[in-house]
Amino acid sequence: MSAQRDDLPRVFDLAFAQTLARREPDADPRVIDAAARASFAIAQGHAALDLEGDDALRNMLATSRWVARPDADAVADPAMPLVLEGDLLYLRRYREYERRLADGLRRIAAATIDVDDITPLAPLFERLFPSDARDAHQARAAALALRHPLLLVTGGPGTGKTTTITRLLLFAVAQAHAEGRTLRIALAAPTGRAADRMAQSLRIAVDHLRSAGLDAALCDALPTDASTLHRLLGAIPDRPRFRHGIDLPLPHDLIVVDEASMVDLPLMCKLVEAVAAGARLVLLGDRDQLPSVEAGDVLAAIADAAVTVEPASDTALETLAAPLATPQRFKGLRVALQRTYRQADVFDLAPLATAVREGDADTALALLRGGTLRNVHFHEDAVDPLASQLRDELLAPWRALGTVDADAPAAIEDALALAQRARLLTALRHGAQGAIALNARIEEALAGAQRDPYFHGRLVAIMENSYRHGLFNGDLGLCLRGEDGSVVWFRTAAGLRPFHPAALPAHAGAFAMTVHKAQGSEFETVWLQLPRQFARTLSRELVYTAITRARDALHLCASESVLREALSVRAQRVSGLSRRLRDA
Ligand SMILES: Nc1ncnc2c1ncn2[C@@H]1O[C@H](COP(=O)(O)OP(=O)(O)OP(=O)(O)O)[C@@H](O)[C@H]1O
Numbered sequence: 001m002s003a004q005r006d007d008l009p010r011v012f013d014l015a016f017a018q019t020l021a022r023r024e025p026d027a028d029p030r031v032i033d034a035a036a037r038a039s040f041a042i043a044q045g046h047a048a049l050d051l052e053g054d055d056a057l058r059n060m061l062a063t064s065r066w067v068a069r070p071d072a073d074a075v076a077d078p079a080m081p082l083v084l085e086g087d088l089l090y091l092r093r094y095r096e097y098e099r100r101l102a103d104g105l106r107r108i109a110a111a112t113i114d115v116d117d118i119t120p121l122a123p124l125f126e127r128l129f130p131s132d133a134r135d136a137h138q139a140r141a142a143a144l145a146l147r148h149p150l151l152l153v154t155g156g157p158g159t160g161k162t163t164t165i166t167r168l169l170l171f172a173v174a175q176a177h178a179e180g181r182t183l184r185i186a187l188a189a190p191t192g193r194a195a196d197r198m199a200q201s202l203r204i205a206v207d208h209l210r211s212a213g214l215d216a217a218l219c220d221a222l223p224t225d226a227s228t229l230h231r232l233l234g235a236i237p238d239r240p241r242f243r244h245g246i247d248l249p250l251p252h253d254l255i256v257v258d259e260a261s262m263v264d265l266p267l268m269c270k271l272v273e274a275v276a277a278g279a280r281l282v283l284l285g286d287r288d289q290l291p292s293v294e295a296g297d298v299l300a301a302i303a304d305a306a307v308t309v310e311p312a313s314d315t316a317l318e319t320l321a322a323p324l325a326t327p328q329r330f331k332g333l334r335v336a337l338q339r340t341y342r343q344a345d346v347f348d349l350a351p352l353a354t355a356v357r358e359g360d361a362d363t364a365l366a367l368l369r370g371g372t373l374r375n376v377h378f379h380e381d382a383v384d385p386l387a388s389q390l391r392d393e394l395l396a397p398w399r400a401l402g403t404v405d406a407d408a409p410a411a412i413e414d415a416l417a418l419a420q421r422a423r424l425l426t427a428l429r430h431g432a433q434g435a436i437a438l439n440a441r442i443e444e445a446l447a448g449a450q451r452d453p454y455f456h457g458r459l460v461a462i463m464e465n466s467y468r469h470g471l472f473n474g475d476l477g478l479c480l481r482g483e484d485g486s487v488v489w490f491r492t493a494a495g496l497r498p499f500h501p502a503a504l505p506a507h508a509g510a511f512a513m514t515v516h517k518a519q520g521s522e523f524e525t526v527w528l529q530l531p532r533q534f535a536r537t538l539s540r541e542l543v544y545t546a547i548t549r550a551r552d553a554l555h556l557c558a559s560e561s562v563l564r565e566a567l568s569v570r571a572q573r574v575s576g577l578s579r580r581l582r583d584a
Contacts, residue, residue, distance in 0.1 A: 013039035020066055020081065030057060031064050035082060038089045046574035047098055047265055047295050048088035061089060068092065072583060073099070088576050094295055095576075097269040102580040104272035105302065109150035109331035111278050116179055118146055118321055124174055125317040127214070128167045135160060136311030141335035142168040143320035144309060146175060148333050149280045152260075152303055154287045155337030156353060157548045161284045162198070164337065165256055166205040166222070168282065170214075172254055173221045186252040187226035190262040190292075192472040194520035196491075198258040199226040228472060229257065229267060230465065233274055237467050242270055249276035259520045260285035264294035265577075288357045290545045290571055293516055297573035305581035306334040330581040347552050348374040356544045361564040368556065375553040382557035383433065383532050385424060386441050390557075394527060397422040398446055398511060402457035406480035412489050412496060419459055419478050422525040424512040425546045427538050427566075433531045435517070439509040446511075454479040454486035454501045461510035461517065462490075469505055470494060474517065476510055515546040526550035530558035530566065538562070539571035 017036035021027060034057060038049040051058050061067045061084050068080035076083045076092050076099075083095040090098070129139040138160050141153050145168045155161055169185060176183035187202070189195040203224055210219040232250070234243025244250050255275060257263065260283040263271070275281050283299065291297035307326050312319055324333065340350045352373055355364040368378035379385075385394050397418070404415040424442070428434040447455040458479040465472045470492045477488040477499070487498040515528075528546045530538070543566050547554055 013037070013043070016081075024065065027064065027066075028060055031060060031066070034061060034089055035066065038082060038091055041574065042091060042094060042295050045291060045293065045295055045297070047094050048085075048090040048574050048576060050574045051087045051089060053087060058084070058087065072580060073103070075099070085576060086579075088574065090576075094265065097265050097295075098575070098577050098580060101265065101269040101272055101298070102577060104269065104275070105150065105332060105581060106330055107277075108272065108275055108279070108281050109148075109333075111149045112323075113147055113149055113278070113280065115147060115175060118175065119318060120178055121146075121171060121174055122317045124171065128170065128209075131315045134315075135337075135339060137335055137337050137339075138164040138167070139315075140309060140311045140320055141337070142171055143317055144333055144335065145280065145282060146171060146321045147323050148331075149278070150306075150332040151280075152283045152285075152299070152306055152332065152334040153337065154285055154299075154303055154334060156286050156288065156340065156350075156357070158340045158342035158350075159337035160339075160341055161258075161337065162201040162205055163341075165282070165284060166202055166209070169222050169254070169256070170209075170218055172280075173218055176253075177218075177221075183221070183254060184252045185223050186232055186250065186255045187223050187258070188229045188232040188255065189226060189258040189520065190229055190267070191259070191474045191520045192228050193474050193476075194259040194262070195226040195228050197520075197522065199224060202226075226258070229263065229271060230472075233270060235465075235467065242274070244274040245270060246273050248274075250274045250279070251276070252279060254280045254282070256282045256284065258284045261287060261289045261299040262292050262519050263298060264292035264296040265298055265575075266294070268296070268298045286548070288541060288544055289548070290516065290519060290539075290541045291573050295573075297575055298577065300573075301575050301577035302332060302581065303334050303336075304578040305330050306332040308334050308336060328582065332581075345374060347376075347550070347554075348372075349376060349547065349550065349554060352376060352554075353544060353548055356540060356547060356567060359540050359567045359570070361567045364567065365560060365563065377553070377555045379555060379557045381559050382529075383559075385438070385527055385529050385555075385557050386445060390555075391445070394422075394424065394555075395442070395445055397525065398442070398457065398459070401459070401478065402446065402455075404457065404478075404480060406456070406482040406487075412478070412480065413491075415478055415480075416476070416489065416491055416496075419476060420521075420523055422527070423510075423518060423521075423523040423549070424527040424529060425515050425518050425549065426512060426529050427515060427531055427542060428535055429514050431531070433529055435512045435514045436508070438512040438529065442511040443509055452481075452486065454481075454488065456481040456486075459510040460488060460504075460507045461513060462504070463506040463508055466505035469499065469503075470497075471499075471505055474520070477504075477507070515542050515549075518549050519545060522549055522551050524551050525553040525555070527555040528557065530556075530562050532559070532562070534562055534565045538566040539569045540567050541571040543567065 013036045041049040067082045068076040083090040426435045462475040477490045
């Protein structure tokens, strides 16, 4: 089978176009071609095909019997497979996702939250955000959520998203308690890993506050678990529909979604439609990360259309929380957290992350070559992280997995934690510098050419969601050999569980993985291997996402030219969502 070129329409796109051509043999070939390209645009993560000002083509499409041209808010004719809006040609289904999402977001944002006087909350606010030592953006975000039903909190790693959300939830609970209500809260994230991480960070933050003497009843009212969005919405095995939606809204009063940059257009649409009337939605994420793999860049579009709120000079809670009178049709609010609180004396990533995010290659290279950023290591021109001088350092954390005692459950827990220590990230999946080849070479280095496919200490990652197994895309397993042969251990919602390798859903080796796959995860040490030559998957967002997966140390293997080129490319997605939200 020949490899799929990622710049040519797929068989599926051509088949879609051919179906139209067969039904109307005298249709202009340019219309048929545009249909194939609109279908292919979805596969590339766009919501539509951008006609880029091709007036002749637009006019031709406008008169085609396959192309609907509804008003912005109207449902498109179901008999027409394509929709033309301005310069965007959509597959009907995606245009409807976008329209429904915009509708849903406007609906949530326009609701008014009836709250009593919030002045009794002022002492708690002062305690959690002391006016002489507060991060003004964090405090503003937490205060706004008291009266505003749709809030985006965006920021890079370590800017305090979890810190802010913990406090925001405590206020919301205190507010509800003061009014004699209980608050039903849901925490969710697009992947199981991200949900675990969110729940764990929140538990740590709450424990901190509890031991500092904060009211235990308040602390106890916060959720200790987070679920995947699929689980929250009630996925039905083998069906695209969820249990919850417009007809059966979620029972929660307040829903917080972490890693929202990874949520694609169809899923965000379904989530928003399932938010009950009068309920609040808080989206957390880093808008500079890679957009979702599927059609989207939804978080960035919502952030662009929302009202960006800056801290007020007045520090009183009542002022900070006051309803904002905005002339805009879309009432969603966004607070962009600014300051990084991670300790630079341990791992000084922030200056590099900023340069990468801004596409400033000169500064990024100067920082990398200067060697002054603590625990940031630049292996310039290294094309092979397994080459002799880097190999031992790369393999060390994984060698330790080979000595884990398979009969001691506590050791297995520790080993799964150890497994999160280091990861090699790649831009590509295939080819000599792709995740598959590098992973195979790492496995050989650890266990030899004649290795057991499930050797003791091998890491695997699940590649699909399997509700039957309770295993989800991205879940990480550790292979251990016991008396009865190899088993693969996973931490599941039901606790630590062993699986026989033959019983696992689709999975792959996980010492090396693509940056896309690593989204939503963090590792103590990240090795990033950029390809020898520029590849289409490279972008500023890809490099930013990769380096911000690291908590304690970064090793970057790249050449100047490829890094420069990567930082000059933006992973932009075609989407009409922002305009749709804004337009009156
Ligand atoms: N205003 C603040 N003052 C002092 N320390 C803070 C403040 N906000 C956050 N921190 C600390 O900075 C660290 C990172 O904060 P937090 O985990 O909330 O960030 P985050 O944006 O959720 O990070 P990520 O999602 O990337 O893990 C934590 O140790 C937290 O205690």
